[in-house]
Amino acid sequence: MMTAEQIGAALTPSFLTTLVVGEPRQVGGLELVEAGAREAVLHGDLAVAVGVRDEADLLLVVDTVGSCAGLVARQALAADPAVVAACRERGLTLLALADDTALSAAVTMLRDVVQTARNEADGWSPGSVYTDLFALADVLGALLDAPVTIEDARSRVLAYSSGQHGIDDARTSTIIGRQVPREVREHFRSLGVFRRIAQSDDPVFVPAGGAEVKPRLVIPVRAGGEWLGSVWAVVPAEPAPEVVARARTAAEVLALHFLRLRTRGDLHRRLESEQVRAVLRGETAGLPGGTDGPWRAVVLAGPRSDLEPEERVTVWTALAQRHGWRAPLLCDLDGLVYAVVRDGAGTGPGSWAWLRGLVEAEARTDRTLAAAAGAPADVLDRLAVSAAQAVEVAGLPRADGQPVATVDEAWPALVLARAVRGVGAAAPVSPIAALAAQDREHDSELVATLCAVIDHWGEPQRAARALGVHPNTVRNRLARLVRTVPVDLEDPTTRLALRLEALRPDVAAD
Structure with missing residues (x-):
């Protein structure tokens, strides 16, 4: 089920806006x-x-x-400060209905949204909206005595009339591909058709574009000033004004159906995200689509730090769908963006191998993109553990600037990070703090030299290469280091303690 706030977010702002976010009470x-x-x-x-x-x-x-789940009221009255304050005091979510929206249409839409949320929660999604659109396409086709397609704002075909007389190649390709072909879109765009229907409510007559493209009557579909889609009719000539007026009136009914379709899609995505979120919290053992395991939880970084987590989920969803993952399992949780992917031999969309390749490819042009994956989980109950590991890995510095890391690959750095956190407060007398003070005073790089020597113990040549200096420089610095803080570097316990202390930023900054 969904909350009133989620229902408000799923609807277009030209229809409904959220004025007060109250307690997350489920709408039934x-x-x-x-x-x-x-x-x-x-x-x-x-x-x-x-x-x-x-x-x-x-x-x-x-x-x-x-005490109910939420309240819907007209914008002019809902925006009153006293009403807003009263709702906020009661923890009541307040949704403002656009003043120019018919109340009957609003109630129909909201009932459909609530019912859709129930159906989605039960795993059932009705297709009545599409059935209605095909029926309306037949009505419009009869009014205009012409074949009709109903398309969204991205030129995707949602429905078409049953009459096929007088069609052209462009309409045939459109129906078969369920989207207007690129060359046909470019033809209409060059004539300014899309610009006109996006900005105006007036129908547009488009003359023939050669033998391949017959004349069209295009009727925009709008709601609250927002362009939602259009009706395209293949006509032999420009229809009479009274015919156009009747068709335009009939097309106004489509706005509600467009909003219902958009809402259902958004509700479906939000409910799926909530399902993924519940699995990552360890609250349930069911993923949308019922995919087989094992799985991995992945924390996704980017594309920009200034976007809200929900906005970044939208961007990642679009990116995943563009590259073939039609129903990506994504959600935001505690300010982070997560994906749940299959783990194993498969490399298709939705697998870890596929997501890894996608992030590595996209990160070449956007360095903010990154992915950190937890260990594979054979059962869904273990995905919460995988998610916790992914968060830890995401918090580590990127090794050599690599955009992708897994807990399998990063476990040494992860162990060190856990050890540093476990040290707690700095040692009463920290040799590293004394060396850091010497470095600040004399620019001596004693801390860096100590770390390189410990990392390459017994191999001074490699330590010197890591620092970019001559081996004699390393020996001279070591001698100065021992004079500054008398420590026994032959003792492995002392070396481990020094190395862990050097990883603490608060100690090195003292």
Whole structure:
């Protein structure tokens, strides 16, 4: 199920906006509430204020529904500071309905959203919206006496009429491919068709473009000033004004269906994200789609640090889908973006090998992109452990600037990082702190030399190469180091303690 806030976020801002984010109460039903109503409004209901004349009436509704899942009211009244304050005090999510939206259409839309959320939670997704769109395409086709396609704002075909008389190659290719071919889109774009229907409500007649493209009547579909899609009819000549007017009136019904489709898609994605989130928290053992394991949890960094986690999920989703992962298992959790991928021999979309290759390829042009993976999990209950490991790996410095790391590969650095955290407070007398002070005063690089010598113990030549100096320089620095802090570098315990202390940024900065 979903909260009122999630439902508000799933709908277009031209239809519904969130004014107050209240407690995350799950929505189970929809209830119409009038001012002064005494009927019980259930805790899980999304209440819609009806028959409300002013702010005083709306405040009465707020008193009535204060414990329900959320309240929907007209923008002009919902934005009143007293109403906002009353909802905030009760932990009630307040959603503002655009003033120019018909209440009947809003209630229909919200009931559909609530029902869709229930159906998605039960694992069932109805296709009635598409059935309605095909029926409307037939109605429009009959009105215009022409073949019709209904397309979204990205020229994807959502439905088409059953009449196929008088069609051209462009329409045939469009129906077969379920999207307008690129060359046809470019033809209409060169004529300024898309610019006109994106900016205006007026239908556009497009003359023939040679033998391959017959004339078109294009009717924009808009809601709240937002262009949602369009109706394309293959016509022999420009229709009469009265015919166009009737078709335009019929096309206005499509706006609600476009919004329903968008909402269902967004709700589906949000519910899937919540499922993935619950698995990573260890709260449930079920992933969307029921993919077989083993799996890995992966923390994804980028594309930009200034984006909110939910926005970064959207970017990563688009990137994954563009490269073939049609239903990516992504979510945001505690400020991080996670993916759940299959682990094993497969290399197809949705596998760890595929995601690794994608991140490595994309990171060549965007250095902010990175992926950190936990260990494989044979059962879903272990994915929470994999996620915790991925977080640890993501917190490590990138080895040689590599964008991808796994707990399998980074375990030495991970062990050291855990050991440093486990040391707790710095030692009462830290040799590293004394060496760092000497470095700051004399620019002597004693701490770096000590680390290189310990890392390449018994091999001064390699230590010198790591520092980019002559081996004699290393020997001279070691002599000065021992004079500064008398330590026994022959003792392995002392070397380990010094190396761990050197990893503590607070000690080295003292």
